[in-house]
Amino acid sequence: MSTPQPTPVTHLLYLHGFRSSPQSAKARILAQHMASHQPDVHWWCPQLPPSPREAMALLLQGSADWPRESMAVVGSSLGGFYATWVAEQTGCKAVLLNPAVNPARDLEKYIGEQTCWQDPQERFFFQPEFVQELRDLACASLTRPERYLAVIAKGDELLDWRESHARYAGAQLRLLEGSDHGITDFDQQLPAVMAFLGLN
Template sequence: MPHIIYVHGFNSSEFSFKSQQIKARLEALGKSEQFSCPRLPWQPHKAVILLEQKIEELLALKQTVALIGSSLGGFYSAYLSAKYDLKAVLVNPAVEAPTLLRDYLGIQTNPYTFEQYELAEEHMWELEALDRPVCAAKNLWLMLQEEDEVLNYRAALERFPEVARLTCEPGGDHSFIDFERFIDDILRFVGFKVDL
């Protein structure tokens, strides 16, 4: 049975809506200890180090690890999936993060934690160091909604032309509307036995 790490997005936190939905479902299944959603530092390099430490701790305990990443968390999850050969569900992933986040350079305030910080060009270089991982198609489920107002969904299709499972829906938005429809299937994809 895997341990799921939910990797939240840019200016999000462990209280992101999708992470709370997954956490609640695992609690209902009596599997709450198989879930974590660490609060990530805003600096990409530090965020990835934190995630790598968590993954390596779990692997050292002979745990299987799976990732669910949304937006920038999907960008990080793809890199980590490639590095550690992990199953990963990428939800509206920010595959062009080093380019996209240049629009946010300057002072930021996280709406969840109210932390203020300054996003700088050096952080784009940190993202570039994580870009274009070579992921095993068998490990990936790519989830996209075409009316994502933040990202161009076609970029993810081009970046990951072969995946184990693809969900690409018309409409929707960057949050992935009605995500909860897929939670049990996601749990099955990463290795849980979920009764119908």
């Protein structure tokens, strides 16, 4: 039997990580690739508000009229945690790049004023109540693991790759022997990401 071809993605959402922005290296690489090779695909990479609850409300509102069967989400780090929530809400495909598994635990120590990696002049306040908002967004086991591709770097200096590997064990996994949290060789991962999205 031939493998059914994936439905090509028509709408693609990119979610940046904590203290990051649409100006992150991966977001820019993907935006440039989509503009050059997939100009017909609707691309959206919003600046996410610090509040997880507000961030998810923004995403649901902004994608409310997107076709669920041909939309997809890509998320990095905290954005990977958010992308999991979006995929579970909408039934869409998701690509997770070094996804955070338990951000409520990991970000508790960051309560207070923070700066953006790409522009230290950009400041925001991570409120104590945001930790509970992250807990509220935690998904149980994945309903359809085959909808997920997780790209996980063993060289991640911020998150334990074993935790991500266990969380997404039933998904398609791309385990990188080295690399780092930012996946600085992301351009080399693009072909696999595009193939999973049916955009190659």
